[in-house]
Amino acid sequence: MSDVSFVRTEMLPEQAPPASEVGALGWIKHNLFSSWLNSILTIISLYAVYYVLSGILPWTFQSVWNADSLNQCREIMLENWGSTHGHACWAVINDRWLQLLFGFYPSHLYWRPILALILLLVALAPVLYSDRVPTKMLIFSAIYPFLMVWLMWGGTIWGPISAALGFVVGWGVYTIVSKQLSGLFGIILGVLASVIWWLFISSYFTSAMASIIPIGMEAVESRQFGGFMLAVLLGVVAIGVSLPIGIVLALGRQSDLLIVKYLCVGFIEFIRGVPLITLLFVASLLLNLFLPPGTNFDIILRVMIMMTLFSAAYMAEVIRGGLAALPRGQYEGADSLGLNYWQAQRLIIMPQALKISIPGIVSTFIGIFKDTTLVSIIGLFDVIGLASAIRADTAWNGIYWELFAFIAALFFVVCFSMSRYSMYLERKLQTGHR
Template sequence: MSDIGFVRTEMLPEKDPPASEVGVIGWVRHNLFSSWLNAILTVLSIGAIYYVLSGVLPWIFQSVWNADSLSECREIMKGTWESTHGHACWGVIRERWLQLLFGFYPNHLYWRPILALVLLLAALSPILFSDKVSSKMLILTAAYPFIMPFLMWGGTIWGPVCAALGFVIGFLIIKHAAAAIGELWAMIAGVAAALIWWFILAGPVAGALSSVLPIGIEAVQSRQFGGFMLAIMLGVVAIGVSLPIGIVLALGRQSDLIIVKYICVGFIEFIRGVPLITLLFVASLLLNIFLPPGTNFDIILRVMIMMTLFSAAYMAEVIRGGLAALPRGQYEGADSLGLNYWQAQRLIIMPQALKISIPGIVSTFIGIFKDTTLVSIIGLFDVIGLASAIRADTAWNGIYWELFAFIAVLFFVVCFSMSRYSMYLERKLKTDHR
């Protein structure tokens, strides 16, 4: 017999994978029931989730919104569900949500903090999404630190203008004097000139311009600030200013200049060894003792300074960790290219150190933003302080969970957004392609 061979001339069509390997069923099988241990943990987790949601969801959705007091809430609950247990009274949020957001800020001026928030998002967009937003928006980014105080506090426009002129003066001196006296001395001269302008000349110049051209908007006192608006304002200032100060402190701690190094080390270790609430009490009660008689140092500005310094000390250690993680070859590579110290830091060292430090930096940002609630202890009516004031009202005396749940949602939205952006930035800057 002769062997008979057969060669197929057409391709077989592809078959669909088994239904148990793809789609929802495949995902569940591989992620939730891949082994008997995972199956047990999945069942226990589903039971725990059901137990929690069976109590939380009715509390949220079977609730009262149209009541003007806690007693009225309870009457409606008894009439509808025959029990006050397991039902929320959201009437307090419906009645006081504006106060929780804006504090005692004048009602007819709510457009100003709202506009400040919109401009904040616009000012951050060229920094957070540089590849998707026009670089021309950086003009707004540079101007926002002077626009925000003007919108929030109001008054004459010449105060923010004179404050901005201080930066212009310092920049021009650094730019034109660097070639003549060196970068370091030019930087010192520029900073000194800006400080002289701010502390000695800016006030009289702003007063003179205001008397000649009284341009401004209605002034708002700091005691009227409060609510979640105050938390955002304190958090934004502390986050935005602490990062550059932290970079300078981290570089100073690694400096070969002994005096600079020990000043930075002493500052960082002192601030990190003292609780933030102690610094806030210093800002609130003790700082005026060391100021000249009659000095009016705004309480919110004092709190901003203390929170910024506190955050900067922790930021310095986070960035120092990023600098320490860089291999020595990066420094040697910068030297081999003939770069000076500042060029090496700006072009090679610091970008890599900041990339390594992204999780720690964002964690510090989130921590300082949540720490803004501590200002309620020194008498500022942030969102926590207002919650206590609302509960002191006889109409809402005894209500707790609804207020704190609303506050928790506000903070969660902001902190979760920062966390998600951190993950987006890490993916964007990822270079190992693993």
């Protein structure tokens, strides 16, 4: 008896995979019905989704968009559907959407906050997408904060220019002093020079230049700010300023200088131990008691300062977690290259710590943006405060869900955008193995 081996001399033609293993059917099979438990959970989930959507979709689309009051909305509902239950009255949004967005900002000046928002996106482009946008646009990003203040508040253009010159003076003093003495001493003198400029020289410079070259726009009082515009304004300032302050506080908390360390620790622990609403009450009611008589400290500026400090304390702890996650070898590698403290932080330590901290940083950003709604408690008419004022109107008294659904949609768009950018940035900076 002999074995006859057979070796194939030609390849068989390729065949398509089974339809149940690829495409939509394959995805459903492997992800939704891979086992009996998953199948049961999928069916329960589909029923829950159907139950929710069966109530939300008719309420959303079988609705009234044109009416002058809630009573007129109900009359139209009765005429069309024979019931007022299960139908939305979006007419309140159609009637008051501009007020919900801009508050009491003068209607003939709406172009100014709209332009400020467009320029904000332009200023953020080189920061968020540095690999796709020319780095020269960072010059506009540095100019934008002062331009935004002028667009929103109006008045003479020399006020923002004077504020910007304070940073120029501080940088000039730092550059000169750091060449002669230590960098730390240069930083201290630079900050001191900027403060002296803003407190004692800036007002005289602004008045003199405004009398010589009167360039300005119609001024708008802070009390006229409101709506979603106010939430965006407070959120952008708190987010943009709290990150660098949080970095400084995180580094100060790890400093070997005891005074610096304990000052940073005391500030962080105090701010984190106090509710934000308490700080807002301090900004609104108590802060003026500690200022010289006759001092006019803008209410929105006070709120911005408190929200920024509150966010910076939480940001410091998030960044400190990123610093603690770095292995000791990174610090030793920086020392072996002969880098000083600030060079090591700028080139090696801080970029890695910030990459590790991206989820926590964005979560803090989203949290502080949503916390802007707390300003309604201290008398500022943000979008929540305006919703209450609209419901107090006799024409719309009794309407709830439509206003809050519109407000929720506005906040969701902004917060979801920040979340998606965070995921994009994590994928872009991913260097390790999954």
